[in-house]
Amino acid sequence: MPPFPRGGRTLDSATDRITDPWDRELLEPASSCHPRTLRQMRWTNTMIEVLSPQLLVSA
Template sequence: MKLDLALRELHRSEKSLAADLLKVADRHKVDHEIYHVARDLARWSQQHVHELAEIGPRYNLNLKSDPPEEAQEDSGLLSTVRSKASELVGRRPEPGLLLLADLRHLHRVAAGVSLDWELLGQGAQAAKDSELLALTKRCHPQSLRQMRWANAMLKVLSPQVLAS
């Protein structure tokens, strides 16, 4: 049984997705659509981390349930620097390219998370673990939506960045 490995990996990847979403939000604070939606979507991943931690003990795993919280992100010096920088370079076109790179990165991370849920769901079915399967059915669609969002924003924003 290697479900614990899959769980551990998913816990790690969701945590880093939540952190990346918050980081990108800070970096593009003047782009309200990116800033607010990325923070909303980080909340999904935080919730997933929490739920994975709760189910962990059944597989002898001690997973931390405290993902990068918004509160501590907010007060962090790094975060402040990032969002200030976003305001300072607001008038320049380069952040447009940076945003495309960030969205591209988010898409790849979210795609990885989504695949991890896929794997866990397959494993849960084979192990006939209905509780674990229910968890994947709750969370997997949300990671797909995170990925589609990054993809959609890339489609929306890239024409202007690339053609101007």
């Protein structure tokens, strides 16, 4: 996203961004991917918790 999408004016609020039609096009795919992204983050955090003690012991 360009830093000044509206002719040099900065965005005032999050609702400003959502009402912008260009951002609505991006909001839909991002919203549909969000649950999967959260699941992947939880899995990654779990793997870090499980593997970090093993790495500390073997190092």
